[in-house]
Every structure is written in structure tokens, then in C-alpha cells.
Amino acid sequence: MDQEKDKYREILCIGAGYVGGPTMAAIADKCPGYNVTVADIDEKRIAAWNSDTLPIYEPGLDAIVKKTRGHNLFFTTDIPAAIKKCGIIFVSVNTPTKTFGDGAGKAADLQYWEKTARAIIEYADDDKIVVEKSTLPVRAAEAMSRILQSNTKGLNFEVLSNPEFMAEGSAVSDLENPDRVLVGAMQTRSGIEAQKKIVAIYANWVPKKKILSTNVWSSELSKLVANAMLAQRISSINSISAICEKTDADVNEVSKAVGMDNRIGPKFLKAGVGFGGSCFKKDILNLVYLCDHYGLDEVARYWEQVVLLNDYQNRRFVKNIILNMFNTVAGKKIALFGFAFKADTGDTRESPAIYIGKMLLEERAELNIFDPKALENAKKELKDTEGKIEYFEDPYECAENTHAIALLTDWKEFADYDYKRIFDSMAKPAFIFDGRNMLDHKKLFKIGFNVFPVGSEPMKHL
DSSP states (O other): OHHHHHHTTEEEEEOOSTTHHHHHHHHHHHOTTSEEEEEOSOHHHHHHHTSSSOSSOOTTHHHHHHHHBTTTEEEESOHHHHHHHOSEEEEOOOOOBOOSSTTTTTSBOOHHHHHHHHHHHHHOOSOEEEEEOSOOOTTHHHHHHHHHHTOSSOOOEEEEEOOOOOOTTSHHHHHHSOSOEEEEEOSSHHHHHHHHHHHHHHTTTSOGGGEEEEEHHHHHHHHHHHHHHHHHHHHHHHHHHHHHHHHTOOHHHHHHHHHTSTTTOSTTOOOSSOOOSSSHHHHHHHHHHHHHHTTOHHHHHHHHHHHHHHHHHHHHHHHHHHHHTTTOOTTOEEEEEOOSSSTTOOOOTTOHHHHHHHHHHHTTOEEEEEOSSOHHHHHHHTTTOOSOEEEESSHHHHHTTOSEEEEOSOOGGGGGSOHHHHHHHSOSSOEEEETTOOSOHHHHHHHTOEEEESSSOOBOOO
């Protein structure tokens, strides 16, 4: 009995990415009675987790990894040994949108997820609790359960859903003080018992009223719906920014007025160049595919429009740059301030900067790129893109001799730069296109810039 109890105090997470690494670090920090192992086939990634330079940037993450690593938090490439040892296995592998076959462009690509399930079957020699941490389509747990239960060893695997709701840039604080923790399980006796074991982990630091126990399908769908609704709010205010620019209204004033309605609230009502990151677009398209599968055409088209509007906002921003720079950017240098999809992260997945940068290059612009944390990822995103691109470690060098600055990420430090110095170093007339509406536009105009916010009247000297 004691051996069985100890088994469930050994936690494994397969996948050492943006979700698996921080989540397991938080669990190790808050649950000293558990041993937590993070395993991945990527040797370079695991080496980075075991070094002083972690593979991802998150405020506060360094501190908790250094505190727990080697004590009750371990990083390894030996997945077979970790599977054998641990009673609870979180699966946090990549589930990108399919680029081939049925559902291409919308459905989740589950090949890595299935390979992980088959590895668990191969190396397990006793019963396990398997927890979906990756964002997966509804009823994926049922499919995983069927694969796992097809084992010929007579083993039982309980499959649960425990979606993550942390936001990049605030992952550590979101994990330490979550709005809610969702644990979905099959509504069988053994499923509910497994659910209690996962709830017990989070109960070490999360108030019980914030831990929701649901059926597994509600848990899976809740993750998709949460991201879809957040993205919907961003696309909604961005659609209004287009109207504001045509009518001389100010989207910031509209957003403030609307957000003061306590039925609506102010969050995610900030106009900009659009949403990015690994989750929003992928999860909405997954929801669209699910609705199409069940014949809910009107529902599918409704959610699909959220993504289409986001793409439109990217194109509209670039069109605005071209139009106001005398209908051509060919041969002109444009500085991109920011390449991460949001501040306080180095993650560039689905960043608006990727699409805006590529569109500008297609117009024969030359790009200078600066980002405090995402330069290496920016290089990877644009490595096969034709055109002249330079990368800079210093924002002042990045802006020198450029014709325009396009601010694409809401890093707080961007508001504190010496823009008089920047203006003096630029070609004239000098333009700033503030894609995050975070700069002092009146001050920039007085310096001499032609200033173009999103969703409000431009300030032009021309």
C-alpha cells in the first residue's frame, strides 16, 4: 500500500516546452512532498533546462527552477525510465494545426500525442494516471484511453484532462494564483479516484473553491472556449478600430467607455495589430473544425470570422504603412520594435510581427528588427524569407537611418526610450506606426514624427 502511495508522488511531464516546464516547476515548488520529472527527446532543450540559461523566458521562472532543480525537480531525456518510475504522467507535447490531409488548416495534428501514448504503453509496467496538459480537441481523452487500454499487459490507464490557462509573460503568477484549475475525468469509480489524486496536488496551494472537477469532455471544451472568447474580444475591438479611423472617433475612448460597463469589463479590449501566440488561432480553428464535424455550419463560420478579422487587422496595418509612406516602401528601411507576440516572453509563435514583416518584405521594404528577448526566435521565423533583414541588440542602432518605426510588441521599455535621439538619427520625414497604442503620441508629434496610432486620428506634419 505504501509503495502504491509513493508511486503517485512521482510525477512525470512528457514535453519540456512553454507549458510543461513552467507548470512542473510550479508544482515542484508548491509540493515538496512530490518528485517531479520533466522529460523530452530534445537534448538541447533539456540541457538548457539544466543550465543557467533556461530555454524560455518568463518573469520569475529562473528563481523557482533554481530553487527546486536537483531537489524535487529533474529534467531528463530518458523517457522510458521516467515512465516506469512515475505513477502520474502529464502529457504536454506539441499539438499544432494540421498542414495535411483531412482537416488541414483547422484540425489538431495529434501524431506526437499518439506517439507519446504508445511510448507509455511500451515502457509502463504498472497502472498509471495519464493527464492531458496539451490543448486537445474534445473527446481526445476518449481516443487516448482506447489506445492505452489496448495494451496487452493487462494495465489500467485513467485518462484525465487538466488544461492550462496560464498566459505567457505572466505564467509564474498565473500558476501560483490561478483563476481556476480544471480537472476533468471519466465518470467511473476509478476515474473519479484518479481525479481526486490530481486535485490533491493542486490543493497544496490552490483554494478548493478554485479547483473545478468536471467530466473530461467539459474540461477539454472549456479550454477551447476560453481562448476563443478572449480572442473574440480582441478581434471585436480591432474591428471597431477600423471604424474609428474612418469616423475620427478614438478607439481608446470607446474602449474605456465600453469597458466601464460591469457586464463587459475592460480586459482584452485594447486595440492593436492583432493577437498571436500558440493558442488563440489554433484553438479557434480547432473549435471551427469540431463544429464543422458536427454539422454546426453557422457556429463554425461565426468563430472562423474571429481569425479572419485578426488576419485583416495585420493586413490593414501594413496597408496603412504603405499608404502613408507615399504609396511605396520599396527600398525604405523600416524598424520593427518588437517581434514576440506579447511583452515579457520570447515566444514568437503566430506573432503578428511575422506576418507584418513578411508583407513588408514582399513590398521590397528593408527590415531592421529589435526585440529584448525574441531575436533568436525572430531569426528562425524569417530564416527562409527573401529580402534584406538585419537584427539588432540595441534599439537606437536599429532605428538609425530608417524611414519608419513599426511598434509591434507591448514591451514597457519601448515607452521609455529617448525618441528625440531616435528621431535625429532617422531619415526624414520620420514615421512611427504604433501598433500597440502605448507611446505618448503628442510628445512624438512635437519631436517631429508623423504618428499613426491604431484606431484614432493620425498626427501628421505632411
